[in-house]
Amino acid sequence: xxxxxxxxxxxxxxxxxxxxxxxxxxxxxxxxxxxxxxxxxxxxxxxxxxxxxxxxxxxxxxxxxxxxxxxxxxxxxxxxxxxxxxxxxxxxxxxxxxxxxxxxxxxxxxxxxxxxxxx
Amino acid sequence: xxxxxxxxxxxxxxxxxxxxxxxxxxxxxxxxxxxxxxxxxxxxxxxxxxxxxxxxxxxxxxxxxxxxxxxxxxxxxxxxxxxxxxxxxxxxxxxxxxxxxxxxxxxxx
Numbered sequence: 001x002x003x004x005x006x007x008x009x010x011x012x013x014x015x016x017x018x019x020x021x022x023x024x025x026x027x028x029x030x031x032x033x034x035x036x037x038x039x040x041x042x043x044x045x046x047x048x049x050x051x052x053x054x055x056x057x058x059x060x061x062x063x064x065x066x067x068x069x070x071x072x073x074x075x076x077x078x079x080x081x082x083x084x085x086x087x088x089x090x091x092x093x094x095x096x097x098x099x100x101x102x103x104x105x106x107x108x109x110x111x112x113x114x115x116x117x118x119x
Numbered sequence: 120x121x122x123x124x125x126x127x128x129x130x131x132x133x134x135x136x137x138x139x140x141x142x143x144x145x146x147x148x149x150x151x152x153x154x155x156x157x158x159x160x161x162x163x164x165x166x167x168x169x170x171x172x173x174x175x176x177x178x179x180x181x182x183x184x185x186x187x188x189x190x191x192x193x194x195x196x197x198x199x200x201x202x203x204x205x206x207x208x209x210x211x212x213x214x215x216x217x218x219x220x221x222x223x224x225x226x227x228x
Binding site for chain 2: 045047059099110111
């Protein structure tokens with residue numbers, strides 16, 4: 001069974017760093033792109049970026065380029081999303097999702113990680 | 120490019136609703152359009168991929184289409200049920216840019 005399991009909720013202060021994770025299982029992790037999607041409170045879905053674990057090829061939305069870093073450790077089938085200096089405006093739910101190129105769609109999603117940034 | 124959807128639609132049980140998704144630039148037919156359903160407190164799930172294909176398990180009450188003349192895609196839900204009450208997002212892509220629509224809240228009266 002394909003699963004994407006994300007790390008737990010985080011509460012951070014502005015200026016702090018953070019790295020959240022997305023563990024993939026039940027499929028060949030290196031052969032599928034993994035994306036990160038932001039959902040601010042009461043708002044819609046925003047694509048942040050995507051990574052191919054096989055070779056770490058990474059693409060970012062222009063809106064998030066330079067604001068976050070997406071990485072992967074294929075030895076433990078895990079993708080990451082990290083911030084070096086959080087802002088209050090980073091408060092949101094973050095989802096990882098697998099891109100299925102054969103039937104173009106995000107076919108599996110993680111359960112989401114709630115990040116709260118508050119002083 | 121952007122994908123614009125109506126903010127909300129509502130209809131009675133058993134009726135039909137159609138949600139539009141208009142692409143701001145570039146042809147709607149140039150890349151496949153997907154539709155996702157997000158119920159409150161849950162992660163999104165795919166209801167339509169490749170403009171009009173349903174994943175297994177999605178009822179045939181859900182259908183998708185595109186209209187090149189209006190440069191838009193549509194999701195139609197027929198025989199509306201209370202369980203269809205959710206937010207719906209269209210999604211497409213362009214080069215290495217994956218774009219979600221603005222989202223539509225469907226209410227079942």
